[in-house]
Amino acid sequence: KTVCVDAYVWLHRGAYACARELCEGVPTRKHVEYFMNRARMLARGKIRAVYVFDGGRLPSKSGEEESRRRGRSEALARAKQHAMQGNASAAYEQYTRAVDVTPEMARQVIDALAKEGFESLTAPYEADAQMAYLAKHGFVDGVITEDSDLIAHGCASVFTKMGADGHGIEIRYGDLARNRDLSFVGFTPEMFLEMCVLSGCDYLPSLNGVGIKKAHGLIRRFKTYTKVLRHMKFEGISVPRDYEARFEDALLTFKFQWVYCPKRQHNVNLNDPTVVLDESTIADLPRLIGAYHAPTVAHALANSAVHPMTLETFGKAVA
DNA sequence: GGCTAGTCGTCAT
DNA sequence: CGACTAGCC
Numbered sequence: 479k480t481v482c483v484d485a486y487v488w489l490h491r492g493a494y495a496c497a498r499e500l501c502e503g504v505p506t507r508k509h510v511e512y513f514m515n516r517a518r519m520l521a522r523g524k525i526r527a528v529y530v531f532d533g534g535r536l537p538s539k540s541g542e543e544e545s546r547r548r549g550r551s552e553a554l555a556r557a558k559q560h561a562m563q564g565n566a567s568a569a570y571e572q573y574t575r576a577v578d579v580t581p582e583m584a585r586q587v588i589d590a591l592a593k594e595g596f597e598s599l600t601a602p603y604e605a606d607a608q609m610a611y612l613a614k615h616g617f618v619d620g621v622i623t624e625d626s627d628l629i630a631h632g633c634a635s636v637f638t639k640m641g642a643d644g645h646g647i648e649i650r651y652g653d654l655a656r657n658r659d660l661s662f663v664g665f666t667p668e669m670f671l672e673m674c675v676l677s678g679c680d681y682l683p684s685l686n687g688v689g690i691k692k693a694h695g696l697i698r699r700f701k702t703y704t705k706v707l708r709h710m711k712f713e714g715i716s717v718p719r720d721y722e723a724r725f726e727d728a729l730l731t732f733k734f735q736w737v738y739c740p741k742r743q744h745n746v747n748l749n750d751p752t753v754v755l756d757e758s759t760i761a762d763l764p765r766l767i768g769a770y771h772a773p774t775v776a777h778a779l780a781n782s783a784v785h786p787m788t789l790e791t792f793g794k795a796v797a
Numbered sequence: 798g799g800c801t802a803g804t805c806g807t808c809a810t
Numbered sequence: 811c812g813a814c815t816a817g818c819c
Contacts (some may be wrong), residue, residue: 487811490807490811491807491808492808493807493808494806494807494808494809495808495809496808497808509808512808574806574807574808624811624812625811625812626811626812639812643799684801684804686801687800687802687818687819688801689800689801689802689803690800690801691799691800691801692800692801706800717819
């Protein structure tokens, strides 16, 4: 059995163990140790794991990233203030809000993993799309993550909420029809994805007052987002002028994100766009999913030889 | 009541 | 990122 593991969660939890040190530039390996302890624990269960790391930022997410950066720098200012006044616990609380997981930290963990014979893979952009690709094409038997978007990305089965003891919950797309809270009888994968976008996703915030329940009800009733929006217009519900175009963009981002194919050793789209999209839409995709990488670059990025954002070789300092 | 939209906690002693 | 919850309709 082979699984892929979303490295994001352990990377963040590890950062909390040494939030002050990371914020103040004090050398520490606690976050690496936290990750390695979890990896060693998983290895004891006779499961082969591939640790998947996030790569470059998607163009569609840059706005969100800017506001988070502001929030972190404000928290860091408050942390320094508390630290100066000798209030260590109040300072720590702010350090945890200020700490950021960097590609350099990911690289430290990847090196530590390699040293003990663990496998890792850096996604060209988002790890969840990469893991969905690995699962869909049989490179792995399962996915371990905390991210619910994996089902929307077309992953048939997801293992989530795994604690230190290795226990967790398996969510299967095929089981959704038996869901108690919301009925997914008659839902296609496309309807499920459109429901996810309608209820608010990474690439598009939801309309005011529309959450998961409303989104589910609307898609169940009208089947497609086009008909949902037509209904809203008919009902006189105010919808931003560009909402439909942005909805289309969000769907394209979900479906055609760049992922790395370990067999062909270059970047491909999560789903093949050539059969369902016209030439001009395909040519427009990089605006949403980011630039195409030449095979040599894609291979170097996937194997963590280059910084996923600058594509420059990592300095020796991180090793 | 149900639902959405904000706030909180993630470590480990 | 999800979990929790105050406060909305």
